[in-house]
Amino acid sequence: MSSDNQANGAKGGSFEDRVQSWQDGLESGIRGLGKGSWARIIRMARKPTSLEFRQTCIVCGIGMFVLGFIGFVMLVLMDNVLPSFFDWLTN
DSSP states (O other): OOHHHHHHHHHTSOHHHHHHHHHHHHHHHHHGGGGSTTHHHHHHOOOOOHHHHHHHHHHHHHHHHHHHHHHHHHHHIIIIIHHHHTHHHHO
């Protein structure tokens, strides 16, 4: 037996044995995925219809527009209104 084989044997078996045990652990973990509390949601999930997808895109677009508008208003206020409002503190 060469020194390489002895070193591998000391680490817990041959390379094939280590890979096989790693694969077995991975497969058992994947088998357990369908047994969690969220697995029911995954099983019930389906592809949305084109109408549902369009409505979702419209609602998300409106939400992004509203948040962007609020951010723009805050930027304008901070750059133009608030500095003149707080000038009395520095004078």
